Amino acid sequence: xxxxxxxxxxxxxxxxxxxxxxxxxxxxxxxxxxxxxxxxxxxxxxxxxxxxxxxxxxxxxxxxxxxxxxxxxxxxxxxxxxxxxxxxxxxxxxxxxxxxxxxxxxxxxxxxxxxxxxxxxxxxxxxxxxxxxxxxxxxxxxxxxxxxxxxxxxxxxxxxxxxxxxxxxxxxxxxxxxxxxxxxxxxxxxxxxxxxxxxxxxxxxxxxxxxxxxxxxxxxxxxxxxxxxxxxxxxxxxxxxxxxxxxxxxxxxxxxxxxxxxxxxxx
Numbered sequence: 001x002x003x004x005x006x007x008x009x010x011x012x013x014x015x016x017x018x019x020x021x022x023x024x025x026x027x028x029x030x031x032x033x034x035x036x037x038x039x040x041x042x043x044x045x046x047x048x049x050x051x052x053x054x055x056x057x058x059x060x061x062x063x064x065x066x067x068x069x070x071x072x073x074x075x076x077x078x079x080x081x082x083x084x085x086x087x088x089x090x091x092x093x094x095x096x097x098x099x100x101x102x103x104x105x106x107x108x109x110x111x112x113x114x115x116x117x118x119x120x121x122x123x124x125x126x127x128x129x130x131x132x133x134x135x136x137x138x139x140x141x142x143x144x145x146x147x148x149x150x151x152x153x154x155x156x157x158x159x160x161x162x163x164x165x166x167x168x169x170x171x172x173x174x175x176x177x178x179x180x181x182x183x184x185x186x187x188x189x190x191x192x193x194x195x196x197x198x199x200x201x202x203x204x205x206x207x208x209x210x211x212x213x214x215x216x217x218x219x220x221x222x223x224x225x226x227x228x229x230x231x232x233x234x235x236x237x238x239x240x241x242x243x244x245x246x247x248x249x250x251x252x253x254x255x256x257x258x259x260x261x262x263x264x265x266x267x
Contacts, residue, residue, distance in 0.1 A: 049208040049243045056239030077238040082125035084245035089118040091252035098259045167217035173210025209247025216240045
């Protein structure tokens with residue numbers, strides 16, 4: 001009996017491995033088709049958030065000076081955040097134009113709102129030009145702003161709400177792409193809305209960009225401030241925000257490619 005069950009168990013494990021490999025290949029092919037890019041390029045897109053998170057952690061091991069250079073005020077992370085949001089804004093404006101000309105007026109209006117939101121994020125990252133032009137923060141705002149700048153997200157109380165908004169955005173981009181296939185398969189109404197949902201729900205290849213923020217904000221919002229390595233942990237927020245900014249940029253780039261040059265019909 002023992003000898004007869006071993007081959008059967010091995011066949012079962014082999015069958016599961018083959019099924020997983022087949023599923024992974026199918027997802028890879030689907031992602032490459034959706035992006036209209038080679039498999040290796042799509043793999044880099046998926047891995048890039050992990051590389052940024054790892055690089056942020058490694059910079060902390062190089063010492064406080066190196067870590068502050070990466071995560072500090074006007075450091076590498078903040079500069080890249082502003083750059084990614086600015087590029088996302090440009091793409092969003094272009095997407096609005098393409099959608100409007102294509103007759104998708106409702107989605108175009110939705111992306112116009114997204115463009116306004118990105119404009120706000122760019123303004124906040126640049127302190128609405130204060131860091132560029134060097135004007136003085138009004139006394140009334142300086143008194144309630146944690147960094148003494150012309151920004152809203154650092155105002156006492158507003159910053160707390162902003163952190164929960166980040167959690168919701170992270171959850172949106174991390175969870176909905178997983179639910180989308182299930183919705184489409186389980187409901188004819190959702191299947192008919194597939195074209196619209198593809199405009200508003202990130203592609204599953206972008207889940208890591210949003211999942212890191214979701215998990216990070218769950219930890220930082222729900223648990224007490226760390227006593228050990230407080231500086232390292234608190235400043236690491238800039239790395240996570242950089243990954244989220246990358247997610248916005250890649251989402252806009254994905255939509256831009258979907259709409260571009262009539263390569264294939266949108267479904």
